[in-house]
Amino acid sequence: MRIGLFGTGPWAQMVHAPVLAAHEGLEFVGVWGRRPVAAKELADRHGTRAFDDVDDLLAEVDAVAVAVPPDVQADLAVRAAGAGRHLLLDKPLAATVAGARDVVRAVTEARVASVVFFTTRFLPEPEAWIAEQAEAGGWFTGHAQWLGSVFTAEDHPFATPWRREKGALWDVGPHALSVLLPVLGDVRRVAAAVEGPGDTVHLVLDHAGGASSTLTLSLTAPSAASGSGVEIRGEAGVARLPESAADAASALGRAADALCAAARDGRPHPCDAAFGLRVTEILAEAGGLLAASDAG
Structure with missing residues (x-):
């Protein structure tokens, strides 16, 4: 599976890029980031290519891994799913319930595979x-x-x-x-x-x-x-x-395996975007109670 990476922050540098580069079932095609210089540095470190444009990267891959803040992730995930790309996402799925629903809708309409990287679930x-x-x-x-x-x-x-x-x-x-x-x-x-x-x-x-x-x-x-x-x-x-005994890098490798399997056989993974949406809904309900308490 040809895969690209969205993101250049700490998690992308410490876990995502090294795992994608080393994974035997993946071809690490390239990196896009909101900071082009950081994207080039990360890509050079792992022998791949930095992309200046999101759509250019999407045109070269079968899937994307996302390591950006949740509000940014939701928009990128919708865009990637619309291009027919499978999604290896981070938690939380989105910063709002509406954003998470947009991701699930895009995944469903495009019939692409999705896995949300809840670390513990892949240990x-x-x-x-x-x-x-x-x-x-x-x-x-x-x-x-x-x-x-x-x-x-x-x-x-x-x-x-x-x-x-x-x-x-x-x-x-x-x-x-x-x-x-x-x-x-x-x-x-x-x-x-x-x-x-x-x-x-x-x-x-x-x-x-x-x-x-x-x-x-x-x-x-x-x-x-x-x-x-x-x-x-x-x-x-x-x-x-x-x-x-395993670490986050090992867990992400297993999450990538799960994405490959879901893309291959078409069966949703238990930690897919729909599960990510349900988690987001619960977080938002709790946040609403906290906000109401502060207002009172």
Whole structure:
């Protein structure tokens, strides 16, 4: 599969470009970025070509990987799908529900494959654990915490403008939801959303299967307190999400494998754009509750 990359930021440099260049099932055709100089530097580093125009890159590829802020991603994804290109997208799918719906509509109309890179879903041990717990069923409640120190560590590469604007809810919230939804079921409603220190938020979710869950999300945790974990309790007892020996680069490689498979056989992946839309809808509902609380 011939693939191009949209984006030149930290994630594109640290993960996307190296993975696309090394992947045996991909031909890394080139890079487009909003900063042409950065695009050329990244392309030169990986022996590929920098493109000044989005459409020129789309004309040369079968698929694109996207590593840009969510509001930019939505517009580019619609444009790429309209050109008939398969999509390896980042989370969150878009900065608004309307933007996410536009992506899903474009993917559906063009009949292209889509995979949203929810990192945990593409790590081998967590992936197997999620499938096992979903099969077991009978879960009563769950708790997820995703705590980062992006805004407390000095000169953190991921303290980007969109993360400062959207906070932990939109940055690490998708990771937590990507684990809880396939195990506990869809969310009927966000029962509560409360702010904590910095950008910290606490959510209470009511799931369609009758279970409830709580989420604690932050990018302003002290470095010593950072980390993630998921625990669920039910008829089978207590189960905890296992850690993985694999890293984000390995996970992205598996996401690329999933995109190739979906493009080849036409079967949607569980983490496709439609799932990305559902996650976006839940984030927006929680954000609305937080905004209403601030206004009150």
